[in-house]
Amino acid sequence: MSQHVDVLQMARDQLAVAARYLNLDEGLHEVLSRPKRQIIVNFPVVMDNGEVQVFEGYRVQHNTSRGPTKGGIRYHPDVDVSETTALAMWMTWKCAVVNIPYGGAKGSVKVDTKLLSKRELEKLTRRFASEINIIVGERSDIPAPDIGTNAQVMAWIMDTFSMQSGYTMPGVVTGKPLEMGGSQGRVEATGRGVVVAAGEACRMLGMNFDGAKVVVQGFGNVGSVAARLAEEQGATVVGVSDARGAIYNPNGLPIAELSQKYAGRDGGIIEYPDCDKITNEELLALDCDMLFPSAISAQITGENAGNIKAKLVVEGANGPTTPDADHILSDRGIMVVPDVLANAGGVVVSYFEWVQDLQNFFWEEDEVNKKLERIMKHSFAQVYATMQQHKTDMRTAAYIIGVKRVADATV
Numbered sequence: 001m002s003q004h005v006d007v008l009q010m011a012r013d014q015l016a017v018a019a020r021y022l023n024l025d026e027g028l029h030e031v032l033s034r035p036k037r038q039i040i041v042n043f044p045v046v047m048d049n050g051e052v053q054v055f056e057g058y059r060v061q062h063n064t065s066r067g068p069t070k071g072g073i074r075y076h077p078d079v080d081v082s083e084t085t086a087l088a089m090w091m092t093w094k095c096a097v098v099n100i101p102y103g104g105a106k107g108s109v110k111v112d113t114k115l116l117s118k119r120e121l122e123k124l125t126r127r128f129a130s131e132i133n134i135i136v137g138e139r140s141d142i143p144a145p146d147i148g149t150n151a152q153v154m155a156w157i158m159d160t161f162s163m164q165s166g167y168t169m170p171g172v173v174t175g176k177p178l179e180m181g182g183s184q185g186r187v188e189a190t191g192r193g194v195v196v197a198a199g200e201a202c203r204m205l206g207m208n209f210d211g212a213k214v215v216v217q218g219f220g221n222v223g224s225v226a227a228r229l230a231e232e233q234g235a236t237v238v239g240v241s242d243a244r245g246a247i248y249n250p251n252g253l254p255i256a257e258l259s260q261k262y263a264g265r266d267g268g269i270i271e272y273p274d275c276d277k278i279t280n281e282e283l284l285a286l287d288c289d290m291l292f293p294s295a296i297s298a299q300i301t302g303e304n305a306g307n308i309k310a311k312l313v314v315e316g317a318n319g320p321t322t323p324d325a326d327h328i329l330s331d332r333g334i335m336v337v338p339d340v341l342a343n344a345g346g347v348v349v350s351y352f353e354w355v356q357d358l359q360n361f362f363w364e365e366d367e368v369n370k371k372l373e374r375i376m377k378h379s380f381a382q383v384y385a386t387m388q389q390h391k392t393d394m395r396t397a398a399y400i401i402g403v404k405r406v407a408d409a410t411v
């Protein structure tokens, strides 16, 4: 669905709303609506059959006023430089909303990883890392996992940088394996943050998290962890989906079993027997208390926002709700905890990982989780208070805080 929506325009429209509230100088607004740097690289990979295939990749740095740029690397067949720019811009606001000292960046490679062998994936990753090393570095721009990439991919990127510099350089990427300077709690951090944000929102709305019915769109790193932690905290996860389809059971789905036996396998979670198979549109319209869109962008649109039955939407994905859908949800009294707050847990623990790498001093998981929870709760409270002060929605409130922090840091 995302190919029909211009996500960069979406990101610019969101910025424009905040700019009006902040009475932002026109020139500064113009600066913030564009990326600072974009590179497009085309690079060859010798495939297992001996043939050369050329891949296109991007690294976009949106803003460096508050520190080095930070953001994931995405491997997906539908990426382009415009979407990558929107994602970089969202990273800038996200880092500012939770007040960590970074600007936003994003990278991507147009590739369907399902069609690659592990060896091809490693070669593609190492070559892409070499191509973007002119702007990436532990003090300038620090990648992390995103859709289609994981700790193994980060390990290859770190190793490529370490080979080029002649010494081990863990601070150049986050989301690495623990053995290579990764942080405790990083894999779960985004999903954990989503559940903390959902808990805070429930408290504000007078809703019980315990016993709430939850629907999770997407069963990747974010959705699967958010579903598991929500279940652990007493919620009933009634619907989930992955790229192959969606499943529903009003009595609850066994998240651990889905993760261990079905997710990431050929057939995916729809192979699980004790449930109804439904479409993505039916999933979004399920009767539930909370919806965690944790897949890709532009999923809740002007067309389907009227069908959403959840009272609370907590955005695990980046950009899952379009601006016209935002209006509809707000008119219908549905609260949306926006991506730049709700899914910031990942980059917060990335920040912790980077700090640990630079200091060569590592923390225990409990310490990581406690510090993450404190930042999520504090940021949530600030956004909530700003929302009430300006009588607006949570996305606009988060943007008011984030954009102001970036604007104030720009001389």
Ligand code: GLU
Residues within 6 Å of the ligand: 070, 071, 072, 073, 142, 143, 144, 145, 146, 147, 174, 318, 343, 344, 346, 347, 348, 350
């Ligand atoms: N890709 C994640 C995001 O969109 C994490 C970025 C990071 O940790 O740098 O927030």
